Amino acid sequence: MIKKGGTLVLCIYLLALFYATLFIYNYYPYGKSVNLVLFDSIKLMWESGSYWLILKNIIGNILLFMPLGFLIPLVSKKGNSGLLIAIIGFATSTVIELLQYFVAQRIFDIDDILLNAIGAVVGYVVFRLFRSLYRKIKKAK
Template sequence: MDKRFDNYINQIVSGLKCSKEEKNDIKEEIKDHLTLLKTEYLEEGYSENVAIQKALYSFGDGNHIQEGLQHSLFPYYRLIKISKWILFGLYSIVLLWNLLLMRMLDRIFNYKYFNTYFWYPENTHSFFDLKVWKLNSNIIPFHNVYEYITGTNRFNVDIIIHNTLGNILIFIPLGFFLPILFNKYNSLSKVFIVSLLLTCIIELLQFFLQLGQFDIDDIILNTIGGIAGYLIIKLLMRAPLYTKRKASQKQVI
């Protein structure tokens, strides 16, 4: 196909907010229409170069077509896009509030009292003391999870749920939002990496700001939550309603 057709189609499709598969379908539809127009002009006696130019002119302005396609594919795209960013912002605030900000405020207003988030052994007051680091960190995978599960007689149920299931649930929205808002995070491996890096950063901040203990189990459970959120959104995209919308897009052009 002529490069002018390729450039024209790419100009239209590249700006559409839809999946890669949907873009490929739309490209094929536009290509078929342009080829048909070109053939008609060739049959009328025009040269190939003129036929291509007239086909592009007849098809219309690329920007206007892109706007029409986006509206047809998703009539309330702008409203939904804004809503998704608002929800993501609210989730980010809730996440940071629960894991960092609330603890910071608690320590600011209760600095004279015992720090319930970070412990110091007796006769030890230096943060850089090895005993302090050992007491406030766990680098053995699932060690604390095992302690919670087998220690129901030593821990309240709400503490067990908060430190196990809660650590998974709080990161599920992250895996849900990443592929929706950012095209480059539309794969399991990338969501895994982002979830892992983010929870590592939070754990390290909690530890060095003395707002919590460094726990490898938290990192594992948070990352599982991010992966679970990604798998949930992928399953939703395979739901009948989504599949029906995708199938109907071939009739848009």
């Protein structure tokens, strides 16, 4: 039951993720561009001193991919590896960044890929904590 429900939630999440990252209009003053210098945009946002910019772009990119890291091991025993979750997060984010660049005419940013992969791993850690807590509660009964 959890696996079927989790699969449905994962599908809905992926649809929402692709919609939010590709079809919701975001104004970019630089237009279509590429950042391949790791930590360049993170440094730029951090140095801006704008808490909104930091929250939206740095924390937002991490939070955006946490459900991926939580849901994959929930629906698949094969997804029960932190390394695999990091790879899936990295690959999914890379596809989104490529689509943003080529289809949506926006920015391809290596820092977004890094932050998204970190978010997937954080989601996986949260999954492991919840699973451990669930097992302890179940065992105590």
